[in-house]
Amino acid sequence: MPYLKSGDFKMIGVGDYARHKYAPETQSCVEQGYSAYVDLYWFMAMIAGTDPAAIAAAVAAAVKSDTVAEIVADVASRSPLTLGPEGTKKY
Amino acid sequence: MPKNNNIVGLGVNMPVMINLAKRPDDVAFDIDSFDYLGIMAGAQLALISRAGDPLTPSQRWFPIKANEGVAVGFGVVSQKLSMEVVNEHDDAGFCFVSTEGEVATQKLVLAARSLMTFWLEPMCRISNLATLR
Numbered sequence: 001m002p003y004l005k006s007g008d009f010k011m012i013g014v015g016d017y018a019r020h021k022y023a024p025e026t027q028s029c030v031e032q033g034y035s036a037y038v039d040l041y042w043f044m045a046m047i048a049g050t051d052p053a054a055i056a057a058a059v060a061a062a063v064k065s066d067t068v069a070e071i072v073a074d075v076a077s078r079s080p081l082t083l084g085p086e087g088t089k090k091y
Numbered sequence: 092m093p094k095n096n097n098i099v100g101l102g103v104n105m106p107v108m109i110n111l112a113k114r115p116d117d118v119a120f121d122i123d124s125f126d127y128l129g130i131m132a133g134a135q136l137a138l139i140s141r142a143g144d145p146l147t148p149s150q151r152w153f154p155i156k157a158n159e160g161v162a163v164g165f166g167v168v169s170q171k172l173s174m175e176v177v178n179e180h181d182d183a184g185f186c187f188v189s190t191e192g193e194v195a196t197q198k199l200v201l202a203a204r205s206l207m208t209f210w211l212e213p214m215c216r217i218s219n220l221a222t223l224r
Contacts, residue, residue: 004139008201012146015136015173015209023137029173036176038105038169040134040211045100046127055127063131072132083130089122091130 016040021078041081043088056084100125103134105169136170137210141200146207164188164196164208 003009004023014020014028017037029036046055062068063080072080083091110118122128140146163185165171171187178185188205190196196208 003197007142009139009197009210010142010144011137011210012140012207013138015138015170016134020135020137026137029138029177034177034180036173038136038173040136040169041104041130042132042134043102043104043128043130045102045125047098047100048124048126050098050126052127056129059129059131075132078133078135081130081133085127085129088128088130 041091052085059084104130105167109168134211138207139200139210140207141203144206160184160186161207162186162188162199162205164190164199164205166190166192166196166209166211170209 004011011023011026013032014023014026015037016039017028017030019026019028019031044055044059046052059082063082068080072078111121115121161183163171163174165174165187171189174185174187177183188199190199193209193211196205197210199205200208
């Protein structure tokens with residue numbers, strides 16, 4: 001976030017539901033009284049016919065690895081979030 | 092497409108969900124088309140303005156009519172939709188400016204062509220590889 005750190009930009013709100021770890025003092029739109037937020041997620045999808053159990057096991061193992069945690073932290077400043085097929089459908 | 096256990100699709104939810112909502116008959120799949128569909132990570136979306144601009148995180152951003160005509164840059168429809176809620180709530184008079192993505196929206200703010208825009212963390216990490224000024 002160099003443009004925030006350099007002072008060119010300032011953060012005035014959180015566009016998704018929860019506050020950000022790197023700016024815990026900044027309120028979300030919901031907290032500011034607006035009934036609006038955009039939660040963005042990356043997902044993996046395999047076409048019908050792929051073995052879901054095998055994929056789920058592989059994904060679960062990968063997400064526990066330090067390498068994946070490091071990549072997600074570097075790209076999104078977050079920890080991996082694995083909801084699985086059932087959790088994703090509920091979402 | 093025949094199964095071969097070698098095809099992995101990666102995507103971001105919002106564009107897919109908006110297309111499924113707006114034109115479901117034109118989209119060649121639905122949620123049941125996949126045997127595995129799992130969320131892997133979340134993104135963080137911030138709202139930003141130039142440091143010298145009057146908006147602050149500690150107050151309601153847009154008192155009624157106080158900022159009529161404010162340009163708000165956005166890169167994807169979901170961002171515009173969320174700010175339309177704010178616009179309607181406060182009668183803020185936003186003028187939405189469509190761009191091709193995060194780099195373009197940041198340039199608008201740096202050039203004072205828009206007062207506020209979105210900062211999507213991963214996209215901005217990538218855009219920082221380019222020179223914005």
